[in-house]
Amino acid sequence: MNRRVFLQRSLASGAVALAASSGLLVPGTVLASWNKAAFDAKDMASALKGAVGSDSVEESADIKIKAPDIAENGAVVPVTVSTTIKDVKTISIFSEKNGTPLVAQFDFDSSSQPFISTRIKMGKTSNVVAVVNAGGKNYQAKKEVKVTIGGCGG
Amino acid sequence: MSKKSSIKIRAKLKNGVTTVKALVRHPMETGLRKDKKTGKVIPAKFIQNLSCEVNGKKVINGQIGVAVSKNPYFSFKFEGANSGDELKLAWTDNTGKSDTTTSKIK
Numbered sequence: 355m356n357r358r359v360f361l362q363r364s365l366a367s368g369a370v371a372l373a374a375s376s377g378l379l380v381p382g383t384v385l386a387s388w389n390k391a392a393f394d395a396k397d398m399a400s401a402l403k404g405a406v407g408s409d410s411v412e413e414s415a416d417i418k419i420k421a422p423d424i425a426e427n428g429a430v431v432p433v434t435v436s437t438t439i440k441d442v443k444t445i446s447i448f449s450e451k452n453g454t455p456l457v458a459q460f461d462f463d464s465s466s467q468p469f470i471s472t473r474i475k476m477g478k479t480s481n482v483v484a485v486v487n488a489g490g491k492n493y494q495a496k497k498e499v500k501v502t503i504g505g506c507g508g
Numbered sequence: 509m510s511k512k513s514s515i516k517i518r519a520k521l522k523n524g525v526t527t528v529k530a531l532v533r534h535p536m537e538t539g540l541r542k543d544k545k546t547g548k549v550i551p552a553k554f555i556q557n558l559s560c561e562v563n564g565k566k567v568i569n570g571q572i573g574v575a576v577s578k579n580p581y582f583s584f585k586f587e588g589a590n591s592g593d594e595l596k597l598a599w600t601d602n603t604g605k606s607d608t609t610t611s612k613i614k
Contacts, residue, residue: 457575471583
């Protein structure tokens with residue numbers, strides 16, 4: 355190839371390398387999508403349809419939700435969800451009575467265990483609902499958390 | 509790597525399972541709160557995506573909404589990694605900001 359093309363190509367790849375090393379080209383996050391319809395849904399049925407494709411969910415005793423019976427501070431409610439169901443694709447966490455019930459959704463694969471722990475905001479006493487999508491079906495468990503001081507601010 | 513990371517992370521391997529505990533400094537502003545002095549709505553600023561990779565392979569992805577608490581905590585577990593493997597956690601928020609941190613699995 356001629357010198358000009360060689361220089362252009364090496365400059366271009368140099369720029370890419372610089373961008374990559376500075377963290378601007380983080381693989382996966384650039385293309386990551388965010389399910390706006392599900393997160394903006396204002397009721398459980400729509401949030402379920404948006405998050406897991408259907409509001410038809412089967413109760414399952416194989417999903418464990420660890421959350422306090424009474425949350426003194428609704429702004430920081432620790433929630434841990436785990437399940438023994440196999441081939442879990444996603445775990446979605448909802449706070450049923452929040453203005454927009456869907457809180458978060460996590461994807462799992464064969465190496466990640468279906469376990470997630472985080473802290474969520476709850477506007478008022480409500481069920482925390484964990485929905486596990488596995489093998490093409492949706493399973494759920496609920497746990498009521500009493501909230502003394504609502505956590506959504508305002 | 510001059511900017512201080514917003515992510516604190518600990519990854520421990522025990523009996524073949526790596527447990528990751530991460531704390532992210534982020535306001536997770538819902539967009540529903542009003543500034544008490546000006547009465548203006550504080551715009552939403554919240555993490556939307558979280559991802560974790562080990563040795564370049566995706567381990568977990570999360571889509572996050574405004575109802576995750578301020579300065580969010582996340583913990584998750586996975587198998588198949590070895591002590592000394594490099595783990596990378598990254599987040600992006602609705603304003604286009606992002607941050608990443610890497611840590612070795614202990």
